[in-house]
Structures are given as structure tokens and as C-alpha cells.
Amino acid sequence: MVSQRAADVTPFMAMDVLERANERDDVIHLEVGEPDFSPPDRVIETAVDSLRAGHTNYTAARGKPALRRAIATYYDRTYGVAVDPNRVVVTPGTSPGLFLAMAALVDSGDEVVLTDPHYACYPNFVRVADGEVTTVPLDASEGFQPRVDDFAAAVGPDTRALLLNSPANPTGAVMDGETLSGLVDVAADAGATPVVDEVYHGLSYDATEHTVLEYTDDAFVLDGFSKRFAMTGWRLGWVIVPPDYVEAVNRLAQNVLICAPNFVQDAGVAALETPADRLDEVRATYRERRDLLVDAVEDWGIDLGYTPQGAYYLLADVSDLPGDALDVADLFLEAGVAVTPGVDFGDEAAEYLRFSYATDADAIETAIDRIDDLLATVGR
Structure with missing residues (x-):
């Protein structure tokens, strides 16, 4: 059954x-x-070179050190944020990163608050972790921007996480820094953890992008190579993990994911070095x-x-x-x-x-x- x-x-x-x-x-x-x-030509060339060099074996579950360092450098270069490479866990796509975050955070009956509209798969990740979904409505006339006060009213004693997305699927909305900072405060006041999907970062047109890491280290950040580098089938992403969760997430990755493909990780380094x-x-x-x-x-x-x-x-x-x-x-x-x-x-x-x-x-x-x-x- x-x-x-x-x-x-x-x-x-x-x-x-x-x-x-x-x-x-x-x-x-x-x-x-x-x-x-x-994908950029250099990304493809690097993957081929890595394959020819025999880089087809397992790596550490959390990823190759060179890629984790490159991801940390990306945050410093792009947002002026210092990220310890030890907090970076490389995943075979961004979705497994969300799975790790939910598995690390959510126990049976815990509540996760997300927007409505939201990415279609988010509630399913919460359900697989045996959590409960609470949604906060968004309005097109307000550009589908979250209201901090609405989130503050939605959280409660069982709230374990706020699951956010910017730039957002399906709306294309981009949260400004004031809103993102306010939602971080809401989470902190509720004893909850922000989980922020930033996989569409780099693809904003009329707004400044902010990573949640500008406002707190106590957040899971999901990102990857599929969207801005057109590497959907390569299945390569990452999650930045709050310091207190690093070892737990690494254990989960060891058991559930094993590792992201070795040669694809080398290609990820090349992608992050792509000229702006x-x-x-x-x-x-x-x-x-x-x-x-x-x-x-x-x-x-x-x-x-x-x-x-x-x-x-x-x-x-x-x-x-x-x-x-x-x-x-x-x-x-x-x-x-x-x-x-x-x-x-x-x-x-x-x-x-x-x-x-x-x-x-x-x-x-x-x-x-x-x-x-x-x-x-x-x-x-």
C-alpha cells in the first residue's frame, strides 16, 4: 500500500x-x-576535460572544496557577504537542497509558512517532511510582494520555517531589501528559520536583488546553476546552511544524496567564473x-x-x-x-x-x- x-x-x-x-x-x-x-562554452569544455581526466568517482557528500570555495567567493563578490565554505553543501540540483533543509528543520506537525502563489513543489516538500503548510496570500495589484505584517499574523507557536522565493516562480516578483529584512525579523521573533530559494538570482530586470544572508546567518539559502547558466540537465545546486545545522545536513547528504556528479562540480567552478x-x-x-x-x-x-x-x-x-x-x-x-x-x-x-x-x-x-x-x- x-x-x-x-x-x-x-x-x-x-x-x-x-x-x-x-x-x-x-x-x-x-x-x-x-x-x-x-551553457557557457567554458563550462562545457571544463566538464569534458574533467571527464577525460577521470573525475568520475565519488566526492565528499558536501561537495568538492574548490566548488565550495568558488560559491563562497560568489557571495563575497556579488553581495559583499562573507560565507564560510564549510557552510556550503553542494547538491545534485536545487530541489535536493530544499529536501535537506526541510528534513533538517521540520518534525511531524511543524508548520512552514509560504506565499500563495508559490512554486508548485514547495507544499509537497513540506508534506514529505510530515509538516503542515500555512499560506499568506499575495496580490497582483501590489506586484505580488509579500507583506511583512501578513507573515507576522500567520506565524504561530508551531511555525518552524518561512519558505520564501525571490525572484519568484510563478510571478517574477523580486523582494526588496526592506521586505526581506522584515521577514527575517518575523522569523526570528517566532523562533523560526527562513528558507530562501534564490535560484533565479542573476535574472532581475527592474529591481536590485538581495540575498537573505545580508540580514542573517540563521537561514538556509538555496541556489544553483540551472537558470542563469542554462544548466538544467546538469543537476547542480547548493544550499548555504546555518552554522548550527551544518553537521546534521552533511549527515543527511551522506545518506540521501551521496554526492553531486564529480565532473559537473568542476563545470560549476567554471560557471561561477563566467564573465559578467x-x-x-x-x-x-x-x-x-x-x-x-x-x-x-x-x-x-x-x-x-x-x-x-x-x-x-x-x-x-x-x-x-x-x-x-x-x-x-x-x-x-x-x-x-x-x-x-x-x-x-x-x-x-x-x-x-x-x-x-x-x-x-x-x-x-x-x-x-x-x-x-x-x-x-x-x-x-
Whole structure:
């Protein structure tokens, strides 16, 4: 019999839509966050060189010292924050880092507070740790920015963690420093620990990014190489661990993860040494795509209510279109455009669709034309 823990894990609808879309011909994929860029050439060359050098054996569970030092240097260079490399645990992707954080923090019945909308998988990580989910609603008219007072009202004696994300999936919202600092204070007052997913850092357009480590060492920070370095299939990430949790997380990593791939870790060092101008070009490209899609949504008569500041998503309210958001997503798929229904991201997003602009502008323009034609047939 399947365990209740496994039964409580919900499907990841974006992947369901992808599977359905792949069964059709000529579909524009705006449903998944898969960058269409290639990794930097030096990253690929380093991985090949490492393989040829025979770096295919196990490493320490927490990762190779050179990569952990490079990650610590990244925080100093980018944010002026000193991170002890011993607090860095390298993981095979960012999601395993979140698993380690939840496993280290959450006991049965403990509460984790997160935003709504939120990344679809967050509640499932809490449930797998046998924790309870409490959500704080966000509003498009406020740019999907968290309110510190709402979090303060949501925490309680059972709150163990605040799970935050900036730049955010699915909204593209970026928290300012005052908000992030205020949420750190809320967590401290509640005896809780911030767990902050920063995997979209480096992909902000109209806002300054802040790491939670600017405000506290008592936080888990999740990040990785998938998004800004277009290394999704390489499965390489990291978690910065609060000092008191280092040994516990290392033990968990030893047992659950073993280690991230050896040669991929060498490639990670090369990625972190990539010249900044490459990422400038990536950001500029995403900004152009965002503006193209934002203009199109407004032309469809949909009041977006905000402009995404980072990542490569926007969340659009389609409640004025025929049917519910699931029906609209099905209509779009019939027209050859795959998008993700907002119900994947929480109750507050149930009437929304998430559009990803992690694909080239020509494809986005084709998708816009198809939706234009579709909406003309339903009277929009």
C-alpha cells in the first residue's frame, strides 16, 4: 500500500502539460522554465576535460572544496557577504537542497509558512517532511510582494520555517531589501528559520536583488546553476546552511544524496567564473521577451496588474475568458500554445495562467499570433 506521505504529494501540472504538449505537433512551449540558452562554452569544455581526466568517482557528500570555495567567493563578490565554505553543501540540483533543509528543520506537525502563489513543489516538500503548510496570500495589484505584517499574523507557536522565493516562480516578483529584512525579523521573533530559494538570482530586470544572508546567518539559502547558466540537465545546486545545522545536513547528504556528479562540480567552478557581460546579454534578451509578452497580454484585454521584475514568468488572470483557467489552458493547447494553469501554484492563482518566456522571441510571437486568432473566435 502506498504511504499516506506519498499519496499526499500532488502532481506537478507543468510537467503534465508538457507531456500532453509533446503528444502534439507544432506546439509552442510556454509552460516550463527551461532556458533556451546553451551553457557557457567554458563550462562545457571544463566538464569534458574533467571527464577525460577521470573525475568520475565519488566526492565528499558536501561537495568538492574548490566548488565550495568558488560559491563562497560568489557571495563575497556579488553581495559583499562573507560565507564560510564549510557552510556550503553542494547538491545534485536545487530541489535536493530544499529536501535537506526541510528534513533538517521540520518534525511531524511543524508548520512552514509560504506565499500563495508559490512554486508548485514547495507544499509537497513540506508534506514529505510530515509538516503542515500555512499560506499568506499575495496580490497582483501590489506586484505580488509579500507583506511583512501578513507573515507576522500567520506565524504561530508551531511555525518552524518561512519558505520564501525571490525572484519568484510563478510571478517574477523580486523582494526588496526592506521586505526581506522584515521577514527575517518575523522569523526570528517566532523562533523560526527562513528558507530562501534564490535560484533565479542573476535574472532581475527592474529591481536590485538581495540575498537573505545580508540580514542573517540563521537561514538556509538555496541556489544553483540551472537558470542563469542554462544548466538544467546538469543537476547542480547548493544550499548555504546555518552554522548550527551544518553537521546534521552533511549527515543527511551522506545518506540521501551521496554526492553531486564529480565532473559537473568542476563545470560549476567554471560557471561561477563566467564573465559578467554574458549574463548581461542573457538578462537583456529576457527583458525583451518579457516586454513582448506583457504587451500582448494587455492587447488581449487582460489586466496583468503588475510587471514581472525577474525570473522568466508572468502570471495572468484569465477569469474573464470562457470557462475556468484549466479550460483556457486547454483552449490554448488546442491552438498550439502550452501554458501552465495557475492552480499548480496555490489557491490564489487558481484563475491565472503562468506564461514562461524562456524561449526565443520568434516562438513567443508565433504563440501570440495563435492566441490572437483564438481569442477572436471567442469574442475577445
